[in-house]
Amino acid sequence: MTTETSTRPAKVAMNGVDVPTLLATIGAVGDARELAKFTFRAKGDWISGAHSRVSIRDYFGAGAEQDRERTMTVDADHTTVLCGDDEGPTPVELLLAALSACITAGIGNIASARQIKLNSVETTVEGDIDVQGILGLNEDVRNGFSGIRATFKISGDASSEQLRKIVEQSIARSAVFDVLTNGVPVDIVAQTA
Known part of the structure; x- marks a missing residue:
């Protein structure tokens, strides 16, 4: 009697994702759960009017302080129709962009881990x-969004069902979607000079 061992082919980098490193990271965090704790930071400066600039560089993660090679900046402003100078997206547009980017990143990672080649992923978030x-004209109207809609159009070398499941899995694992749908405590301290 002989026993045949079937081996799966090694997973390779795909869609711009280093799949072996992704899987090794998942394994390392699974073995040392304290590595999963991250604190991200954003530091903002007022420029003028409704225009501000947010800088992002350092964070805590993988058990230590981390410092990127460069500081990334994002400008935000209000549109001219809302008394801004249009020097950047509005803060609520940045929130929509964060939702799009988070789910899209997940789609790329999940498809790659499943060794499915993506042709395109297009998102529309409104x-x-x-x-x-926010103008203080009606206390019964909330300041934020009353609803958000997102559409993900995905094409790849898999069935429509497989591609749909990738999107569903990405939504289920999206940090931004979680924050938007489940809320999060926010503590704010106002300091004066």
């Missing part, structure tokens, strides 16, 4: 807001 709230 949020509805009634500015009566």
Whole structure:
């Protein structure tokens, strides 16, 4: 009697994702759960009017302070119709961009881990807001979005069902989607000079 051992082919980098490193990272965190704790930071400076600039560089993660090679910046402003100078996206547009980027990154990672080649991923994210709230004109109108809609159009070398499951898995693991749908405590301290 002989026993045949079937071996799966090694997973390779795909869609711009270093799959062996991704899987090794998942394994390392699975073996040492304290490595999973991260604290991300953003530091903002007012420029003028509604225009501000946020800098992102250092963070805590993988058990230690981390410092990127360069500081990344994001400008934000209000549109001219809302008394800004349009020097950057509005903060709520950045929130929509974060949702799109988070789910799209997950799609790339999950498809790659499953060794599915992606041809394209296109997203459209829209949020509805009634500015009566933020303008102080109606206390019954919330300040934020009343609803958000997202569409993900995905093409790859897999069945429609497999591609749909990749999107569903990415949504289930998205940090931004989680924050938006489950809320998170926010503590704010105002300091004066």
